[in-house]
Amino acid sequence: MTNDSLLWQVRAFVYNHFADTTHPPSVDETAQHFNIDIEEASALYKELNNRHAFFLQPETLTIRMANPFSGIRTDFKVHANGKTYFANCAWDMIGIPVALHSDAVIEAVFTESNDSVQLEIKNGQITNYDLLIHFPLPFAHWYDDLVFT
Amino acid sequence: MLLFQSEEWIDVWCKRNNLERGEVLTITQVWELSKLWYHNRLSLDYHGRSIEQVAEIFKQASLTSAFWHGTG
Numbered sequence: 001m002t003n004d005s006l007l008w009q010v011r012a013f014v015y016n017h018f019a020d021t022t023h024p025p026s027v028d029e030t031a032q033h034f035n036i037d038i039e040e041a042s043a044l045y046k047e048l049n050n051r052h053a054f055f056l057q058p059e060t061l062t063i064r065m066a067n068p069f070s071g072i073r074t075d076f077k078v079h080a081n082g083k084t085y086f087a088n089c090a091w092d093m094i095g096i097p098v099a100l101h102s103d104a105v106i107e108a109v110f111t112e113s114n115d116s117v118q119l120e121i122k123n124g125q126i127t128n129y130d131l132l133i134h135f136p137l138p139f140a141h142w143y144d145d146l147v148f149t
Numbered sequence: 150m151l152l153f154q155s156e157e158w159i160d161v162w163c164k165r166n167n168l169e170r171g172e173v174l175t176i177t178q179v180w181e182l183s184k185l186w187y188h189n190r191l192s193l194d195y196h197g198r199s200i201e202q203v204a205e206i207f208k209q210a211s212l213t214s215a216f217w218h219g220t221g
Contacts, residue, residue, distance in 0.1 A: 012193040090152035095187040111151040131176040
């Protein structure tokens with residue numbers, strides 16, 4: 001049904017748009033970029049969602065997650081390359097500088113205590129190495145409910 | 150995945166949500182996992198991963214318990 005070459009080009013476009021702008025492209029922007037109609041771009045977005053390449057808000061064509069990037073504001077703010085990104089979770093806040101191959105300053109909020117913390121990724125090293133990350137669900141269940149995961 | 154400053158806070162969260170504790174990693178462990186997981190995420194050549202490829206990444210990150218297995 002879908003052209004896989006174009007499918008993966010769209011995936012890469014979405015990710016690089018996130019990296020360049022800190023937010024995901026709309027389906028209209030993607031259609032325009034590839035000079036395809038909105039119906040085709042919509043079908044490609046749905047297929048990439050089905051393949052877990054990124055995740056749409058339910059019943060919409062708006063990208064909520066392209067891990068490690070978040071399409072909405074969260075408690076995990078990542079400053080890198082002169083831009084401010086939002087990560088989906090504590091793992092993804094570290095994943096953003098890895099994906100960007102950059103240093104970063106991260107502002108995060110602890111679960112339960114709601115205290116704030118700042119950490120830094122610099123020259124491949126991470127500060128605050130005593131912090132803990134809790135994975136509530138085993139890997140086999142990560143995709144059951146991504147927002148909870 | 151949730152960020153905590155101590156084991157005690159994890160226990161408080163689990164008790165309040167009536168949930169069993171999952172796996173707890175230091176941020177250094179997650180940093181090593183992230184490097185394996187996300188290093189090529191912007192590449193045109195990244196097309197997702199098979200269960201076997203994910204298992205290999207967890208193995209390289211020394212995450213070998215049943216919690217990290219691909220099937221329940």
